[in-house]
Amino acid sequence: MQNTEEIWRLVDTNQDDFIALSDRVWEMPELCYAEVRSCAEHTAMLEAKGFRVTREVAGIPTAVMGEAGEDGPVIAILGEYDALPGLSQEAGVAQQKPLPGPGFGHGCGHNLLGSASMLAATAVKDYLDANGIRGRVRYYGCPAEEGGAAKGFMARAGAFSDVDIAISWHPSSFSGVNPANSLANTRIDFSFQGRASHAAASPHLGRSALDAVELMSVGVNYMREHMPSDARVHSAILDAGGVAPNVVQAFAKVRYLVRAATLPELSKLVERVRKIADGAALMTETKVTSQVVSAVSNLLANTPLERAMQDNLDRLGPPPFDEADRRAAAEFQATLSDEDIEASYRRAGVPVRPNAPLCDLIIPADAMAAGGIGSTDVGDVSWVVPTVQARGATYAIGTPGHSWQLTAQGKMPAAHKGLVHVAKVMAGTALDALRDETLMARAKADHQARIGRTPYVCPLPADLDPPIKMSA
Structure with a gap:
């Protein structure tokens, strides 16, 4: 004492x-x-x-x-x-x-x-x-x-x-x-590359990267029903592809923050999020690349x-x-x-x-x-x-x-x-x-x-x- x-x-x-x-x-x-x-x-x-x-x-x-x-x-x-x-x-x-x-x-x-x-x-x-x-x-x-x-x-x-x-x-x-x-977590940037086009005159020639970001969000939201209750997934759009609505967005980037109770659970959840990103790229005929920004343990x-x-x-x-x-x-x-x-x-x-x-x-x-x-x-x-x-x-x-x-x-x-x-x-x-x-x-x-x-x-x-x- x-x-x-x-x-x-x-x-x-x-x-x-x-x-x-x-x-x-x-x-x-x-x-x-x-x-x-x-x-x-x-x-x-x-x-x-x-x-x-x-x-x-x-x-x-x-x-x-x-x-x-x-x-x-x-x-x-x-x-x-x-x-x-x-x-x-x-x-x-x-x-x-x-x-x-x-x-x-x-x-x-x-x-x-x-x-x-x-x-x-x-x-x-x-x-x-x-x-x-x-x-x-x-x-x-x-x-x-x-x-x-x-x-x-x-x-x-x-x-x-x-x-x-x-x-x-x-x-x-x-x-x-x-x-x-x-919660263990990781931050991953998903970048979608599409094709620009005139949104009114030739929309069929464009491939929207922003559509891919939005479809990825839909997929992750449906996944929430089927992941552990203590897991969390958040996102922020880093680049929406510009401010001109008459241009099909050729590039867009979104950051996902994925959290889980343990590192093994986190790894499984990240793989599911990656598959959703691949699916969004497939649906929009865009290409997706990813980059881990950071990660921490529980x-x-x-x-x-x-x-x-x-x-x-x-x-x-x-x-x-x-x-x-x-x-x-x-x-x-x-x-x-x-x-x-x-x-x-x-x-x-x-x-x-x-x-x-x-x-x-x-x-x-x-x-x-x-x-x-x-x-x-x-x-x-x-x-x-x-x-x-x-x-x-x-x-x-x-x-x-x-x-x-x-x-x-x-x-x-x-x-x-x-x-x-x-x-x-x-x-x-x-x-x-x-x-x-x-x-x-x-x-x-x-x-x-x-x-x-x-x-x-x-x-x-x-x-x-x-x-x-x-x-x-």
Whole structure:
């Protein structure tokens, strides 16, 4: 207990610098693989705090790693800093009010995610140095979680090959251990090539690539009735073939995002989607080619680490939100539906608590998350090294992910308090793993038992490079 309190004090000592870092990154939202300024801010902070810095991890210009300590076990703490398109919003305003500019926004809280993780790593670094303990702590600044699968490319390149334990977190309505529920996914671009023609004078000479895209959509929609209930398929037309309706569209491109509970299930579903694309090309007498953009694995659990993190959460208690924080959160809750709020409680596995706009409890270890499962490239790290994640309360209960409301709350005092709170949870968990050889051994044994049943196969094609121009 005394050791934990010491590392929590080290988090408090450094918190102002990392709150400021989080706010700076919020003010410069950048999309996946284009986080040049955000990565530079993280790199500068690593250098200022005395970490040994490695730039362009795995050949990715916006990936960075900072290491401190000598010899001993390696603890990795993972951070992110990419934003999302279409979610620009003025800070602290509980009505939709986009800022001037390209329209990007931190609608998933990754400005907080990276800063809290580096704050935790800094506290561990300072603790190791002050107490003369063998061990190394690394902060990994990971770009492109939103669709770019950067951690998958980093894992494939061996960036985590000598790591003993990996720790991360994600902003949330509630504080607790993040259950290892996520969907494996892959993003594939399907390009259809047809033949242009005058749509009125000679329509019979044209072969419409846009028709092929639309027929593919019809086929996928019929497939939904015959796929696992937890699988998901989404699409976005990247190129509709032009804006002239009197020209038969000779080219069109659509991106499909296919999700499934496990990698084997994903592979089967992707093959079915590919057959539908081939069928659409056959029906329209066009040609189709495909290109995998990214892919991620489902999360792998680690029971010993999850128990250690839960113990830190239970000892620390909920974030220290005050009445001013609750009043501000209530303003954002007023913009939400009852269904939004109920769904948030349901995912947390706890009963609805009326008149509680912010988290005032730690989610129990036996609470079960239900529904609303997404995907994360942390999944690939979890197959390579024992991994645990926290959920950190940083915004009003019910706030949907990827929403303007979440962007708006990214610089509020409650978000800052949640950042510091979850940094303490991660730092305490890291310290437990470093000081308790038994915990480290049990975590590794648990991991080996899981991958022994189903060995890891990276879902990224071997010849696929990181799509660093994805957001160009």
